[in-house]
Every structure is written in structure tokens, then in C-alpha cells.
Amino acid sequence: MQPTKDSLYIALRDRLVAVDPNRTVTLDGVTRPAIAVLENEPPSGAPLLCDTFYLHWGNARSASLQAGTLMAMDCTIAYCTKGSVPNASLDRGRDLASLDCDLLAICSPPQTPKYDYSSSPPLALASTIFWTQPVLTAAKSVSPYVGRDVTITVFFYPEVNQT
Amino acid sequence: MSGLQETSPGRGCAARRLANALLQSYGATQVTIRVADPSTGDTGSQLGIEPPPSEDLQIAPCVATSLPPSEDGSPRFEFMLSATALAPIAKDHGVTDVATWLLTAEGVLHHDQLMHIDHVIVDRFSGSDCFYRIQATE
Numbered sequence: 001m002q003p004t005k006d007s008l009y010i011a012l013r014d015r016l017v018a019v020d021p022n023r024t025v026t027l028d029g030v031t032r033p034a035i036a037v038l039e040n041e042p043p044s045g046a047p048l049l050c051d052t053f054y055l056h057w058g059n060a061r062s063a064s065l066q067a068g069t070l071m072a073m074d075c076t077i078a079y080c081t082k083g084s085v086p087n088a089s090l091d092r093g094r095d096l097a098s099l100d101c102d103l104l105a106i107c108s109p110p111q112t113p114k115y116d117y118s119s120s121p122p123l124a125l126a127s128t129i130f131w132t133q134p135v136l137t138a139a140k141s142v143s144p145y146v147g148r149d150v151t152i153t154v155f156f157y158p159e160v161n162q163t
Numbered sequence: 164m165s166g167l168q169e170t171s172p173g174r175g176c177a178a179r180r181l182a183n184a185l186l187q188s189y190g191a192t193q194v195t196i197r198v199a200d201p202s203t204g205d206t207g208s209q210l211g212i213e214p215p216p217s218e219d220l221q222i223a224p225c226v227a228t229s230l231p232p233s234e235d236g237s238p239r240f241e242f243m244l245s246a247t248a249l250a251p252i253a254k255d256h257g258v259t260d261v262a263t264w265l266l267t268a269e270g271v272l273h274h275d276q277l278m279h280i281d282h283v284i285v286d287r288f289s290g291s292d293c294f295y296r297i298q299a300t301e
Contacts, residue, residue, distance in 0.1 A: 006210050013209070032209070040211030042199055042269060043279070117210055 003116045004156040011112035019105045025052045080147025092146045129156040175291030182293035183247035186224035193223035195272040242297040271299045
């Protein structure tokens with residue numbers, strides 16, 4: 001299961017660098033692509049950062065009886081923005097649209113090879129993960145922020161000895 | 164005129180020194196704050212495979228006050244630090260927003276227990292940060 005989580009994150013991160021190289025964030029003093037897996041970040045009382053995609057993993061289950069060992073796992077990608085100070089935050093809707101656009105771009109094509117990143121160099125697992133089209137929920141507005149959650153379902157075959 | 168008085172550098176400096184002297188008068192207590200070193204930004208740390216290196220910062224003076232326990236009964240403390248004591252450390256780490264930096268620290272080491280930082284409250288006098296009050300839970 002962990003290679004599936006890691007492979008999705010790496011795929012989305014690398015695609016974000018290609019799609020919008022200027023969308024970066026400074027986390028732990030390091031500037032990196034503005035995407036993070038919440039469970040991989042140090043626990044902190046600090047609020048989540050704006051203009052950053054945060055991946056949250058949800059339910060994992062068998063995909064269906066007919067699909068053999070195929071499994072499905074939900075992933076929620078949350079993000080928000082408060083616009084820019086020079087524009088008095090009036091552009092937060094446009095910024096949200098820009099985030100939406102980037103997210104839709106990095107989710108396509110909806111597949112990527114699966115790697116085991118716990119070994120160095122990463123070990124190809126000779127299989128592919130794939131996911132559903134992103135479902136964008138209604139934008140939530142909590143002044144001065146506006147944001148939304150996007151859900152995808154990731155399908156994968158579990159490895160025999162994977163953790 | 165009153166605005167000039169509030170932002171006067173001299174007044175702010177005096178307020179900070181007074182705040183530091185006040186904490187010193189409570190004794191030479193120190194607190195240890197564990198902060199994450201800037202990670203290398205590589206794939207391993209982003210995937211949570213390698214823990215980010217951390218650094219223990221000892222800060223004095225400090226006044227530790229017991230707070231009512233949290234809803235689940237966990238002990239809570241407030242650690243009051245002076246801006247004067249934090250300023251050189253923040254400068255060494257290239258920090259401009261001290262409150263946010265403290266809030267993103269890994270925690271406060273108290274009696275060999277790493278306490279989670281819940282809130283950081285800044286007390287300002289004469290336009291200057293004078294006290295940082297860290298509220299933490301075991």
C-alpha cells in the first residue's frame with residue numbers, strides 16, 4: 001500500500017514541476033513544489049499553508065469481487081488560497097481557479113508506474129496504479145480563505161511483501 | 164504624537180529590556196525548544212522515510228506556568244520567553260516571524276517529555292514584541 005501512496009505523490013509532484021514550476025512553497029525552511037502528503041509532514045500546530053496541495057489518504061478496500069485482488073483507496077487533495085495582498089484578496093477566486101487548473105493538469109494521465117521508494121534507488125514494481133477523474137467539491141469560503149477538496153480513487157494491486 | 168510615541172524605537176527597546184529583566188527576576192530557569200533543521204528537500208524526507216534532523220535550543224530566562232489540563236486530562240504548561248532572549252537565536256536561524264517559527268517547532272522539552280506546541284501568544288508593548296507565551300500539551 002505504501003508504494004501506491006508514494007508513487008502517486010511523486011507522480012503529482014513531478015508533474016506539478018512541469019506544469020507550473022513557479023508554484024512552490026517553503027516547508028521546513030526548504031523551497032519545494034507546493035504539494036505535500038500531510039501524514040509525511042512533522043506534526044505541528046501551525047495552520048496549513050495557502051496555495052499548497054495537501055494529500056490526505058482515506059479508505060482502502062477491495063475494488064470488487066470480479067476484479068481479483070485489485071484494491072481501491074480514496075485520496076483527498078485539499079487546497080485553499082486567500083488571494084494576493086496587492087489585489088486586496090479580490091483575486092482569490094481567480095487564484096482558486098488557477099489551483100484547480102493545475103490540479104486537473106497534474107492528475108492527467110490518470111496512471112503512473114508503481115515504485116518502492118523505501119529502497120535506494122527506487123525499485124520498479126512492474127505494475128501501474130491508476131485513478132479516477134478528480135471530483136471537485138463546492139468551494140468553501142471562510143474569510144479570507146477560499147478553498148476546496150478534490151477526491152480521487154486510486155486503484156492498485158497489492159504487492160505480496162509490501163508494507 | 165501618540166502614534167510617534169508608540170512606534171518610538173527607544174520605547175520599544177526599553178519595553179523589551181524591562182520584559183527580559185522581569186523574567187530574569189524569577190530565576191535562571193531555561194527551556195529547551197526542539198526545532199526541525201531545514202530538511203534537504205529530497206524525496207526521502209518528503210515521503211516521510213527519513214526523519215528531518217532536529218536541533219535543541221536552550222533559551223533563558225523562561226517562566227513555566229501550569230495551565231488547566233486539556234479535555235483528555237493531559238498536562239498543559241505555558242512557557243513565557245522574552246523577545247530579547249529569542250532575538251539572537253532567531254537571527255542565527257534566519258527567522259523573521261518568531262511566533263510562526265515557534266509554532267512550527269517540534270515541541271518543548273519539559274522533564275524529558277516532548278510537549279506539543281498548541282499556541283503561541285505574542286505580547287506587544289510600545290510597538291515591540293516583548294513576551295512570547297508558548298502553550299504546550301504533553
